Amino acid sequence: MGFFEAIWDVLSTETAYTAATRFAAVLVFAAVGEWVAERSGTLNISIEAMILTGAFAGAMGYHWTENALVGILMGMIAGLIVSLVQAQMSHRLTADQFVVGLTLNILFLGVTSFLYAEWKPSSKVVSKLEIPVLKEIPLIGEAFFGQPWPFLFLYLLVPFTWWLVYRTRWGLEVRAVGENPQAADVSGIDVNKRRRQSIYYAGLCSGMGGAYLLLGQVGRFDDGIVAGRGFIALVAVIFGGWTLRGTILGCLLFGSVLSFRLTLPGLGYQLNSELMSSLPFLVTIIAMTAFARRVRPPGSLARPFVRGLK
Amino acid sequence: MNELANSSTSGGSVLTGPPPAVTAEKLSKIYGSVRACDEVDIELVRGEIHGVLGENGAGKSTLMKMLIGLVLPDKGSIAVDGKPVTIRDPLDAADLGIGMVHQHFSLVEALTVWENVALGDNSRIDRNRTRDRVAELSHEYGLDVNPDDRVEDLPVGMRQRVELLKCLRRDPSVLILDEPTSVLTPEESEQLFDSLRKVVGEENRAVALVSHRLSEILHATDRITIMRNGAVIDRCLTKDTDANSLARSMVGREVGLSYSGLDNSNKDSDVKVKSEPDNESKKIEERFLLELKGISTSSALGVRELNDFNLGIRQGEIFGLAGVEGNGQSSLVEVLSGLKRVSSGHVLLNGEKIPSNRFGQLAKKGVAVIPEDRHDSGVILGMSVSENLLLSNMEEGYKNGFLNKQKRDVRATDLIEKFEINCTGPNAPLWSLSGGNQQRVVLARETSDKPIVLVASQPTRGLDVGAIEYMTRQLRSLADSGVGVLLISSELDEILSLSDRIGVIFRGKIADSMRRQDADRENLGLLMGRGEL
Amino acid sequence: MFSIFKIMSSMRRRSEIVFLYACSTFVALLLSAIIVEAVGANWTDVWNSLLDGSLRKPGRWGKTLGSAVPMAMVAVGTIISTKVGLINIGQEGQMLVGAAFAAYVGAHAPGSGPIVICLVIIGGFVGGAFWSGLAGALRYWRNVPEVLTTLLLVTVAANLVGYALKNTWLLLDPDAAFGNRALVSKQLDPDSRLPRVEIFGNNFSLSVILALLIIVLTTWVLSQTVIGFKLNVVGENRRVGQRFGISEVKQGLMAMCASGGFAGLAGAMMLASGDFAKYRLVTGFTVNLGWTGLLVALVAREKVMAIIPVALIFAGLRTGSSFLAATGVERRVTDVVQGLLVLALLVPPAILFIRDRRRALAQVESRT
Numbered sequence A: 001m002g003f004f005e006a007i008w009d010v011l012s013t014e015t016a017y018t019a020a021t022r023f024a025a026v027l028v029f030a031a032v033g034e035w036v037a038e039r040s041g042t043l044n045i046s047i048e049a050m051i052l053t054g055a056f057a058g059a060m061g062y063h064w065t066e067n068a069l070v071g072i073l074m075g076m077i078a079g080l081i082v083s084l085v086q087a088q089m090s091h092r093l094t095a096d097q098f099v100v101g102l103t104l105n106i107l108f109l110g111v112t113s114f115l116y117a118e119w120k121p122s123s124k125v126v127s128k129l130e131i132p133v134l135k136e137i138p139l140i141g142e143a144f145f146g147q148p149w150p151f152l153f154l155y156l157l158v159p160f161t162w163w164l165v166y167r168t169r170w171g172l173e174v175r176a177v178g179e180n181p182q183a184a185d186v187s188g189i190d191v192n193k194r195r196r197q198s199i200y201y202a203g204l205c206s207g208m209g210g211a212y213l214l215l216g217q218v219g220r221f222d223d224g225i226v227a228g229r230g231f232i233a234l235v236a237v238i239f240g241g242w243t244l245r246g247t248i249l250g251c252l253l254f255g256s257v258l259s260f261r262l263t264l265p266g267l268g269y270q271l272n273s274e275l276m277s278s279l280p281f282l283v284t285i286i287a288m289t290a291f292a293r294r295v296r297p298p299g300s301l302a303r304p305f306v307r308g309l310k
Numbered sequence B: 001m002n003e004l005a006n007s008s009t010s011g012g013s014v015l016t017g018p019p020p021a022v023t024a025e026k027l028s029k030i031y032g033s034v035r036a037c038d039e040v041d042i043e044l045v046r047g048e049i050h051g052v053l054g055e056n057g058a059g060k061s062t063l064m065k066m067l068i069g070l071v072l073p074d075k076g077s078i079a080v081d082g083k084p085v086t087i088r089d090p091l092d093a094a095d096l097g098i099g100m101v102h103q104h105f106s107l108v109e110a111l112t113v114w115e116n117v118a119l120g121d122n123s124r125i126d127r128n129r130t131r132d133r134v135a136e137l138s139h140e141y142g143l144d145v146n147p148d149d150r151v152e153d154l155p156v157g158m159r160q161r162v163e164l165l166k167c168l169r170r171d172p173s174v175l176i177l178d179e180p181t182s183v184l185t186p187e188e189s190e191q192l193f194d195s196l197r198k199v200v201g202e203e204n205r206a207v208a209l210v211s212h213r214l215s216e217i218l219h220a221t222d223r224i225t226i227m228r229n230g231a232v233i234d235r236c237l238t239k240d241t242d243a244n245s246l247a248r249s250m251v252g253r254e255v256g257l258s259y260s261g262l263d264n265s266n267k268d269s270d271v272k273v274k275s276e277p278d279n280e281s282k283k284i285e286e287r288f289l290l291e292l293k294g295i296s297t298s299s300a301l302g303v304r305e306l307n308d309f310n311l312g313i314r315q316g317e318i319f320g321l322a323g324v325e326g327n328g329q330s331s332l333v334e335v336l337s338g339l340k341r342v343s344s345g346h347v348l349l350n351g352e353k354i355p356s357n358r359f360g361q362l363a364k365k366g367v368a369v370i371p372e373d374r375h376d377s378g379v380i381l382g383m384s385v386s387e388n389l390l391l392s393n394m395e396e397g398y399k400n401g402f403l404n405k406q407k408r409d410v411r412a413t414d415l416i417e418k419f420e421i422n423c424t425g426p427n428a429p430l431w432s433l434s435g436g437n438q439q440r441v442v443l444a445r446e447t448s449d450k451p452i453v454l455v456a457s458q459p460t461r462g463l464d465v466g467a468i469e470y471m472t473r474q475l476r477s478l479a480d481s482g483v484g485v486l487l488i489s490s491e492l493d494e495i496l497s498l499s500d501r502i503g504v505i506f507r508g509k510i511a512d513s514m515r516r517q518d519a520d521r522e523n524l525g526l527l528m529g530r531g532e533l
Numbered sequence C: 001m002f003s004i005f006k007i008m009s010s011m012r013r014r015s016e017i018v019f020l021y022a023c024s025t026f027v028a029l030l031l032s033a034i035i036v037e038a039v040g041a042n043w044t045d046v047w048n049s050l051l052d053g054s055l056r057k058p059g060r061w062g063k064t065l066g067s068a069v070p071m072a073m074v075a076v077g078t079i080i081s082t083k084v085g086l087i088n089i090g091q092e093g094q095m096l097v098g099a100a101f102a103a104y105v106g107a108h109a110p111g112s113g114p115i116v117i118c119l120v121i122i123g124g125f126v127g128g129a130f131w132s133g134l135a136g137a138l139r140y141w142r143n144v145p146e147v148l149t150t151l152l153l154v155t156v157a158a159n160l161v162g163y164a165l166k167n168t169w170l171l172l173d174p175d176a177a178f179g180n181r182a183l184v185s186k187q188l189d190p191d192s193r194l195p196r197v198e199i200f201g202n203n204f205s206l207s208v209i210l211a212l213l214i215i216v217l218t219t220w221v222l223s224q225t226v227i228g229f230k231l232n233v234v235g236e237n238r239r240v241g242q243r244f245g246i247s248e249v250k251q252g253l254m255a256m257c258a259s260g261g262f263a264g265l266a267g268a269m270m271l272a273s274g275d276f277a278k279y280r281l282v283t284g285f286t287v288n289l290g291w292t293g294l295l296v297a298l299v300a301r302e303k304v305m306a307i308i309p310v311a312l313i314f315a316g317l318r319t320g321s322s323f324l325a326a327t328g329v330e331r332r333v334t335d336v337v338q339g340l341l342v343l344a345l346l347v348p349p350a351i352l353f354i355r356d357r358r359r360a361l362a363q364v365e366s367r368t
Helices: A002-011 A014-039 A047-065 A068-091 A097-119 A141-145 A149-167 A169-179 A181-186 A191-218 A229-239 A244-266 A273-290 B003-007 B060-068 B090-095 B113-118 B127-140 B156-168 B186-201 B214-220 B243-251 B329-337 B385-397 B405-418 B435-447 B465-480 B492-498 B521-530 C002-038 C043-056 C060-083 C091-108 C114-142 C146-164 C207-224 C226-236 C238-243 C248-273 C289-300 C304-321 C333-367
Strands: B022-031 B034-044 B049-053 B075-080 B083-085 B098-101 B174-178 B206-211 B223-228 B231-237 B288-298 B304-314 B318-322 B344-349 B352-354 B367-370 B453-457 B484-489 B501-506 B509-515 C196-199 C202-205
Touching (some): A014 A149, A047 A097, A047 A229, A229 A273, B034 B049, B034 B075, B156 B186, B214 B243, B304 B318, B318 B465, B318 B492, B385 B435, B405 B435, B465 B484, C060 C091, C060 C202, C060 C248, C091 C146, C114 C146, C207 C304
Parallel strands (some): B318 B484
Antiparallel strands (some): B022 B075, B501 B509, C196 C202
16 A cells, blocks of 8 residues: 555655654644643643743744753743742632633734844854764664754753653652542641642743754744644643653654655645644544554643642 | 539549540530530540540541641640640641541542551651551551551451551641541451550550540540530440440430420320331332332442341321431432432332332432431522422423413412511522521422322421421321331431321331331340341 | 611622722733833833724724624633533633534535535534534543543644645645645635624624624523523432432533533534634634633633623634734734733722632631
């Protein structure tokens, strides 16, 4: 079948892998943060806004200082600001987290485009940092070790996040809060505080991802720069069954599929691009339905916690 | 039996020696007009397992909540090791060495045992140290728990032990257990008691075991305090008492004022009750309005609740089902409310089998229910009085699907008047009514559509004297008009004064049943406490 | 006596809420003004052009009404599912599928005329109901949270419809110019379109009247029929409902389908009114109106009639923003205003909720 030939063809080119990890990188930044947030029981649709604002702040930072590191830092701060609003409104003021999430997406879309039109920052893609020996690994060497240097932050972020959630008291409490907030509450844990903190973490990570998107991939800001990556990151968390390994796998898979959509035509194959675009979502729905046990959300996902009310 | 009641308030059982771990004097808690605890004195002595016995609503949970800091007492004092203290919140209690093993589990299922145990701490996580400590404690108290198991994989009995471990880890001097065996099998309960023995033994801790189950109080404790309606009514040493006397104490030695006028021990019972109640021939089966045959049910966690349960209610009779709470009554009511599927057996109404998975059928065909917890399955707090009244007969207010407001409100006003429901009108939201009036709404709704059978579960609990009298009169007149009434109550006086026939439920089965004139307190007490005479 | 006290306390409560809403709206507008001025633009200009674009200039409020229709319909559906405790956040997708069904019916129905118009509208409802019904089915069959499935199905819908627009056997208009074929559906027959109405120089589609009728009808059904009653019961206390034969599953599925159905209806009305793409289905057809409709519902908080003012405000912002270009201010500033307004509108109920809950907890303690 033409389909499998196409896939095989693609999988044997180096560019496919490079394109896939390129695409997936931003997803991983955002998904890792959202994973932590969802483990605490929150569902943050405002990831889009966090990435977008991070991207814009990254551009501004670079524009002011010509230093990409500053840009990334500013991206993180911007993501944090968005997450502050989401967290405070949803988990202190008890406003509906979906309303807040949606509104923030709209709000920050407006703010960033508005400010971009006024300030017009200029920025560019930063240089690659290639790791000598590892880069020579056939097929995947360049994909994992030959990317723009901010990509390397991932190699720190992912293990750090794992350690944070599985090896610290904070992570234990976050997990408890996500599974059974009543039990956590009875044990003396401040449920909503942990939830807010996990959302801040998501903001930091997504902001970093947004800055990476701008400085490591696209180069120039545009209000369409995120193009739904936040949602895909969210879906990757679900697809991964709310495990970190699964989430990253999901990001890689989705990144591949979505980048294939662009690379395949170049190789002469015409695949149904709509099918490819919806594949991550369809696959996730099927996974949730068929593997209901393994793909099991944290007990209190998307359910706000108010002491005294069930 | 009463000898120790006056002497044990201070100084404890050891005349010269260290003061008790916890001494509570005249502890009181009042909610509005309800005295949850009325000047309660209690002592928890080290080395002893102290049983606190009483029905639901007796005040034992409130008492314990005051000791653990979840509730602040209105009056009275608490002393720990002889020194007066104030317990403002669970942290204070923990600092003073008082720990509680929770009734509704406070475990996070997805986490492992050691993670759950570590949850209440404040320090940095030390995986190995916690695991080792868990293994250590587990061994010491014979709990046999593996620190790396996930709680969701553990059976209920094991989870209980993890709760116990959580508590023990803080090295408390006082351990309070609230209804710990409500979800355990007899074997698991045994194991728990063995562990508790170890807990009080060498370490010289004190344990308070709160329960409404006679058997476990008798089995596991050294000393018993019996509570009723918020006050302590008796104290004794476990070795000096038995199931019979405990049962009598618990359900009321004082003759309830409300029932005195209706005490029908001298009643001319032949008029209403069908003749030959002992005749189990097929002919009589047809005269049962409601029949339960071989009903078995289980709880969500898999614990057996009703076990091959059989019961028949005849026309015009009040069948009083006596029994200590927790022997399957709730499950029975749920089945008859259409809220629970049976795993085996049948329910027959006028000879017709009603499948338990088609909920709504029983209600429609005329089985009325007054549940013991009206907020759970009796009323909708957020809706108005008239809407609540309409639930059993929606056609009356919604002709062809469209609301006939007038009809609905007329029905409501009628019922409000007839049942003397005190509210601001048919549109009053149900949450604005007092408990007694909410109960009247339930009564009104259930009895006004000509029911065949009425199941009244703890119908007078939490009501004041006037309301109790009203309810009892209603039940009697319903029976007189031909309705079969199943009265489920843990108030023995209520059962004795109202019933035409009495049965005792024990461990999910009917232990025995008899006509009213053949029943006496002694035997009933034994049946309730032991399941046999 | 008792009742006078109650009336007074409810009056006080109502004025409390109004005051809080007024305050936070003011703060939101103030913040917007600050942001605008901070970048060197003129807030008065912005404010004026918003008003011009939405209301003041001739013909504009007709456009605003037209914009409000799909938001309002989506909101109606959302409130229905919220009533039974379901979380539907996939209206954008349900709307699109509804519009697609409607376009298909419009293109392939024999003949034209009022009957076809009805079929088109109904087709929209069916499409949306089907799409949300999928999520509902998965929830009750496999316990998959509908908040996730509805969300995921949005992208699936976009891709599905995108595919349909590329194929003539589905939706693609065979008459579109070759070579540079626009991905659009066949334009609705002139007789298959919703008629337009003209009042005081404002031209708007009959969809506005239809939407109004639907809102009133739904309010009526929810409060005056047994259907609404049963939905209410399931949402308030499903155990009591179960006792009296009201099936949680049946009510839930119905509510879920209705929810998507109304979103699909919104899509169909967008198509048949011609306000959005001249009676054609195009890529990006729904222009985020599904999300806005969800917002409207969440701001209206379970009161169907409240949808009318809320939808009008959001629509006003939308149509007003098209006049912003003249002021030189970035069009997106309305997104900022909208965002701040919504956030501001969320604060008063939150404050009241927290305060009420504190009081209720104190009461509950005394009732045990």
